[in-house]
Amino acid sequence: MADDNHTPVIIGVGQLNDRECVHDSLGLMVAALQKADADAGGGWIAQLDSLSVVAQLSFKELGDCSRLLAEHFAIAPRICEQTPYPTGESPTQLLNEAANRIGSGEISVAAIVGGEALRTSAQRKAAARADGAKHDFLREASSPKQSDSVIQLGSIEHLAQYGLVAPTDVYPLYENATRAAWGQSLAEAQKESGEIWSGMSRVAAANPDAWLRSEMDAAAIIAPDADNRPIAFPYQKRMVANSSVNQGAAFIVTSLARARQAGIAEDWIIHVGMGAAAHTPHNMLKRDHFAGSSAIDVTLEQALQRNGLTTADLTDVELYSCFPCIPKMARRVIGWPVDRPITAFGGLTFGGGPIGNYMSHAVASMVDKLRRDGGTALLFANGGYATHNHAIVISSEPMAGAVFPHDFDCNAEAKARRGPVPDVDGDYLGPAIIETYTVFYRRDGSPRVGTIIARTPEGKRVLASAAASDQAGIDFLTDGKVEPVGSIGQIVPGENGMLLWQRQ
Numbered sequence: 001m002a003d004d005n006h007t008p009v010i011i012g013v014g015q016l017n018d019r020e021c022v023h024d025s026l027g028l029m030v031a032a033l034q035k036a037d038a039d040a041g042g043g044w045i046a047q048l049d050s051l052s053v054v055a056q057l058s059f060k061e062l063g064d065c066s067r068l069l070a071e072h073f074a075i076a077p078r079i080c081e082q083t084p085y086p087t088g089e090s091p092t093q094l095l096n097e098a099a100n101r102i103g104s105g106e107i108s109v110a111a112i113v114g115g116e117a118l119r120t121s122a123q124r125k126a127a128a129r130a131d132g133a134k135h136d137f138l139r140e141a142s143s144p145k146q147s148d149s150v151i152q153l154g155s156i157e158h159l160a161q162y163g164l165v166a167p168t169d170v171y172p173l174y175e176n177a178t179r180a181a182w183g184q185s186l187a188e189a190q191k192e193s194g195e196i197w198s199g200m201s202r203v204a205a206a207n208p209d210a211w212l213r214s215e216m217d218a219a220a221i222i223a224p225d226a227d228n229r230p231i232a233f234p235y236q237k238r239m240v241a242n243s244s245v246n247q248g249a250a251f252i253v254t255s256l257a258r259a260r261q262a263g264i265a266e267d268w269i270i271h272v273g274m275g276a277a278a279h280t281p282h283n284m285l286k287r288d289h290f291a292g293s294s295a296i297d298v299t300l301e302q303a304l305q306r307n308g309l310t311t312a313d314l315t316d317v318e319l320y321s322c323f324p325c326i327p328k329m330a331r332r333v334i335g336w337p338v339d340r341p342i343t344a345f346g347g348l349t350f351g352g353g354p355i356g357n358y359m360s361h362a363v364a365s366m367v368d369k370l371r372r373d374g375g376t377a378l379l380f381a382n383g384g385y386a387t388h389n390h391a392i393v394i395s396s397e398p399m400a401g402a403v404f405p406h407d408f409d410c411n412a413e414a415k416a417r418r419g420p421v422p423d424v425d426g427d428y429l430g431p432a433i434i435e436t437y438t439v440f441y442r443r444d445g446s447p448r449v450g451t452i453i454a455r456t457p458e459g460k461r462v463l464a465s466a467a468a469s470d471q472a473g474i475d476f477l478t479d480g481k482v483e484p485v486g487s488i489g490q491i492v493p494g495e496n497g498m499l500l501w502q503r504q
Contacts, residue, residue, distance in 0.1 A: 002398070002400075002402075004255065004256040004257035004260070005105070005255050005256075005257040005258075006102060006103045006104070006105060006255060006404060007102075007103075007255055007256040007257070007271070007398075007402075007404075008098065008099035008102040008103060008253055008254075008255065008256075008271075008272040008404060009253065009254060009255070009256050009259050009269045009270060009271050009272060010251055010252070010253055010269075010270040010272060010363070010367055010394065011039075011040040011041075011044075011252055011253070011254055011259050011262075011264055011268065011269060011270075012036040012037060012038075012039040012040025012041075012044060012251065012252035013035075013036050013039055013249075013250070013251045013252075013363065013364035013367045013368065014031075014032045014033065014034065014035025014036035014037070014038070014039055014249065014250050014251070014364065015032060015035065015209040015247070015248070015249045015361055015364050015365070016028055016031045016032050016035065016115075016247065016248040016249070017209065017211060017245075017246065017247055017352075018031075018117065018119075018120070018246035018247070018248070019246065021117070021119050021120040021123050021246060022120075023115075023117055023120060023246065023248070024058070024059045024062070024117050024120055024121070024124075025056040025058045025059045025062060025065065025115045025116055025117045025248075026059070026062055026065050026068055026069070026072075026115070027115075027117070028115030028116070028117055028246065028247065028248030029053065029065060029069055029113045029114065029115040029248050029250070030069065030072055030073075031248055032113060032114075032115060032248035032249050032250040032360075033045065033069065033073075033111060033113050033250040035250070036111065036113075036250040036251055036252050036364075037252065039252075040252050040262075040264065041262060041263070041264060044109060044111075044252050044254075045073050045075065045111070046073075046075060047108070047109045048075055048077045048109050048110065048111050049077055049078050049079065049106075049107035049108055049109050049110065050077055050078065050079035050080075050081075050098060050101060050107045050109070050110035050111070051066050051069060051070055051075070051077045051079065051080050051081070051110075051111050051113070052066065052079070052081050052082075052083075052094045052097070052098065052110065052111070052112050052113070053065045053066040053069065053081070053082040053083070053112075053113050053114060054082075054083055054086060054090045054091055054094070054112070054113070054114030054356045054357045054360065055082050055083045055084065055085055055086040055090070055356060056086055056114065056115060056116050056117075056355065056356070056357070057086050057116065057118075057355045057356075058116050058117045058118045058120065058121040058355075059117065059121060064082050065082055066080045066081055066082045067080060069113065078107065079101070079107065079110075083356065085356070086116075086355045086356030086357070087356050087383030087384050087387075087388055088320060088322060088356055088358060088359065088381050088382055088383035088384075088388070089277070089359070089381040089382060089383035089388040089389060089390035090114075090356045090357070090359070090381075090383065091112055091114060091356075091357060091358075091359035091360040091362075091363060091381070092275070092359050092363075092379055092380075092381040092390040092391065092392055093275075093277065093381075093390045094112045095112060095251075095253065095272065095275075095363065095392055096274075096275035096277075096390070096392050096408050098110035098112065098253045099253065099272045099275075099392075099404055099405075100404055100405035100406065100408075101405070102253065102254065102255050102404065103403075103404020103405045103406075104404065104405045108254060108255055108258055109252065109253070109254045109258065110252070110253045110254070111250060111251070111252050111253075112250065112251055112253070112360060112363075113248075113249075113250040113360070114248065114249060114250070114354070114356065114357030114360045115247065115248030115249070115354070115357065116243070116245065116246070116247060116248075116354035116355045116356075116357055117246045118243055118244055118245065118246070118354075118355075119244060119245065119246045120246055156283075158426070158463070159283075159284070159285070159463075161463075161498055162451045162463045162464070162465055162498070163440055163449055163451050163465075164284065164451060167322065167323075167384075167385055168231055168232055168235075168240060168323075169232060169438070169440070169451075170284055170385040170386065171235075171322065171323035171325055171326070171385075171386060172232045172233060172234065172235055172323070172325075172438035173284065173290050173436045173437070173438060173453065174290050174291075174293075174323075174325040174326075174329070174386055174436070175189070175234060175235070175323065175324060175325040175328075176233075176234070176436050176437055176438065176484070176485060177289070177290035177291040177435065177436040177485060178290075178291050178292065178325055178328065178329060179483075179485075180291070180483050180485035180486060181291035181292070185480060185483075186234065186480030186483075187480060189234070190222045190234060191218065191222075192324075192328060192338060193221070193222060193239060193324035193328070194217075194218030194219065194221045194222040195218050195338055195339070196321075196324065196327055196328070196331075196338060196342060197216070197218070197221045197222075197238065197239060197321075197324070197347070197349060197350075198215075198216055198217055198218040198221060199339070199340075199341050199342065199343075200321060200341070200342065200343050200346055200347030200349065200350050200351070201214065201215045201216040201221075201346070201347075201349075201350045202215050202341075203341050203343050203344065203345070203346045203347070203350075203351075204345070204346025204347065204350035204351050205346075205350075207344075207345060207346050207351065207365060209345070209351075209361065209364070209365060210345065210346035210350055210351040210352065211242065211245050211247065211346075211350070211351060211352035212242065212346075212349070212350045212351075212352070213350075216238070220238070221236070221238045221239060222236060222238075222239065223236070224236055224445065229441065229443065229444075229445050230441040230445055231440075231441060232438045232439070232440050232441070233437075233438050233439040233440075233441075233450075233477065233478050234478070235323060235324070238349060239323070239324055239349065240322070240323055240348075240349065241321075241322045241323070241348035241349060241353030241358075242348060242349050242350070242352060242353045243353045243354065243355055245352040245353065245354055247352045247354040247357070247361065248354075248357075249354075249357060249360035249361040249363075249364050250360065250364075251360065251363050251364055251367065253272065256269065256271075256398075267371060267396070268371060270367045270370055270371065270394050270395070270396060271394065271395045271396070271397065271398050271399050271402075272392070272393075272394055272399070272402070273306075273307045273392060273393030273394060273395060273399040273402045274303070274306040274307050274392070274393065274399075274401075274402050274403065274404075274406050274408065275303060275306075275390065275391060275392035275393075275408040276298070276299045276300075276301075276302035276303040276306060276390075276391050276392075276408050276410045277299060277388075277389060277390040277391070277408050277409055277410060277411070278294070278295035278296075278298045278299045278302075278389050278409075278410045278411045278413070278414035279295055279387060279388050279389065279411055279414070280293055280294075280295045280386060280387050280388075280389075280414075281387075282384065282385065282387050284385060284453075285424050285453075285461060285463075286421055287421065288418045288419040288420065288421050289419065289435075290435065290436045290453070292329060293329060293386060293389075294414045294415075294417035294418050295389050295411070295414040296326075296329050296330060296333065296382070296386075296389050297333050297414075297417070298410045298413045298414040298417065299380070299389040299390065299391050299410060299414075300330060300333045300334055300378075300380060300391055301333065302391075302410045302413070303378060303380070303391035303392065303393060304334065304378065304393075306401075306406070307393045307399060307401055307402060308400075308401040309376070309378075309393065311334045311335050311336065313376055314334075314375075314376055314377065314378050315373070315374070315375025315376055315377065316341070316344060316366060316369060316370070316375055316376075316377040316378075317334070317336060317340075317341075317342055317343075317377060317378045317379075317380070318342070318343050318344055318345070318359070318362040318366055318377065318378070318379045318380065319331060319336070319342040319343070319380050320348075320358070320359070320380055320381045320382040321342065321343060321347040321348050321349070322348050322353065322358075322382065325386075326382050326386065327342050330380055334378070343362065343365075344362060344365040344366040344368075344369045344377070345358075345361045345362045345364075345365040345366075346365075351365075356383065358381075359379065359381045362379060362381075363379065363394070366379065366394065367394070370394065370395065370396045371396065374396040374397075375395070375396055376393060376394075376395040376396070376397070377393065377394055377395070378391060378392075378393055379391060379392050379393070379394065390408075422455065422459050422460050422461045423460045423461070424460065424461045424462070424463075425456060425460040425461065425462050426462070426463075426499075428456050428460065428462045428491055428499070429491055429492060429493065429499075430456070430457075430490070430491060431457065431488055431489070431490055431491075431504065432454035432455060432456050432457075432462055432464075432488070432489060432490070432491050432501075433454060433455045433486060433487070433488055433489075434452055434453075434454050434484050434485050434486065434487050434488075434489060434501075435453045435454055435455050435461070435485070436453050436485060437450060437451060437452045437453065437466075437477055437484060437485070438450070438451055439451075439466070439474060439477055439478055446468070447468040447474045447478075448468055449465055449466065449467070449468055450465060450466025450467075450468075450473070450474060450477055450501070451463070451464075451465060451466070452464045452465070452466055452489070452501040454489065454491065454501065462491055462499065463499065464491050464494075464498075464499040464500055464501035465494060465498055465499070465500055465501065466500075466501050466502075467494075467500060470502065470503075472503065473501070473502060473503045476503050487503075488504050489501050489502060489503050489504050490502045490503075490504045
């Protein structure tokens with residue numbers, strides 16, 4: 001029988017939208033934690049044994065915000081930590097770790113907090129950016145520092161040569177590869193993306209905590225226009241994460257016994273289930289393929305299996321939505337219909353995409369929904385460059401099969417499912433089959449360059465560019481008349497030691 005003293009539950013949630021650019025990231029965290037504390041009835045901040053912060057990007061000079069938060073509230077929790085990087089899976093992982101610590105008796109009360117103030121940062125730096133500049137900000141933050149040393153094959157610098165720097169550059173590789181593997185035409189794949197994103201906009205429109213609250217139909221999401229410029233094929237601006245926000249979110253976790261002792265109503269308590277996590281090699285050239293992810297598959301499968309659930313048991317899901325390929329892959333793993341909502345918050349485009357802290361908002365909004373409607377929800381998060389995956393279940397009812405602490409690391413199974421990784425050939429010239437690709441665009445909507453990952457006749461991988469001046473080649477990659485993935489092109493010498501792809 002479960003021991004209530006070691007049963008983790010969520011008792012308080014708080015979210016904040018700072019549209020007036022009053023706060024920096026730390027200020028957002030302070031306000032969000034105060035709101036979560038009030039939501040739980042007050043007095044919990046002083047009782048914190050653990051304070052975990054999702055690293056923020058907007059004000060790097062702040063350093064470790066967990067220490068600053070502790071100083072602000074004049075508390076000294078035994079665990080005071082900040083994640084190494086602001087990656088999307090962080091809040092979900094921190095929830096699982098807090099649940100484990102409560103389950104083991106190491107702690108009794110924990111808070112998970114995060115905040116991003118990109119708008120305030122831009123304003124204070126007097127470097128106001130035009131609409132859509134979030135991509136440029138993230139590219140700048142992610143860009144490797146070049147040196148005078150020789151660029152190594154397969155290195156970060158090598159990838160950067162071909163435009164593969166920021167997440168916005170990498171996720172389209174999965175989008176195009178999965179579309180081909182699923183036998184979809186470009187129009188069919190875009191229609192699916194539009195339907196999912198339109199559904200997210202409906203959720204956001206009804207959520208007072210969302211950043212953008214206007215419902216959009218699928219056509220408006222996928223069609224290019226002056227306000228929906230192409231970013232990286234096949235993604236338009238309305239199909240990618242909206243990081244140009246000022247948002248903070250926090251939630252408080254304690255034991256069921258402690259919650260009841262504090263007099264918190266049973267219908268206010270949300271029970272935490274078990275989780276699962278798996279990862280993919282950070283270097284995309286070290287991945288076995290791009291038409292799916294064993295790490296995503298295992299994470300979702302194990303999150304359900306460990307809690308004794310099937311998809312039919314779920315009333316709600318939050319499927320991470322930085323780019324369409326992620327929820328499209330995830331919903332196929334669990335069999336989630338395209339016409340059912342995949343979010344309680346509104347998704348990273350409409351709810352808001354505060355870098356690594358999105359899932360804190362998702363947790364908060366899902367807690368609100370479960371309190372209101374009841375049910376059981378699967379929360380799935382993705383971070384990095386389709387690299388890190390973490391899932392967990394929460395419910396309005398006790399999780400009978402949940403055992404804490406537990407080992408949520410499922411990476412060994414994900415690794416066992418991977419196929420062989422092809423070698424990379426940086427000198428190859430000759431015919432090659434397109435494995436996946438994308439095309440990057442300038443702010444005026446014109447093609448800037450294409451990037452191809454191809455396979456040689458021997459099965460090796462080769463990176464190449466498609467010149468913007470090659471109109472026929474760019475059209476072939478983007479017009480949807482023929483599926484480029486699996487097509488044969490020619491790798492020829494390009495400028496500055498790079499390789500160039502040409503249609504055969």
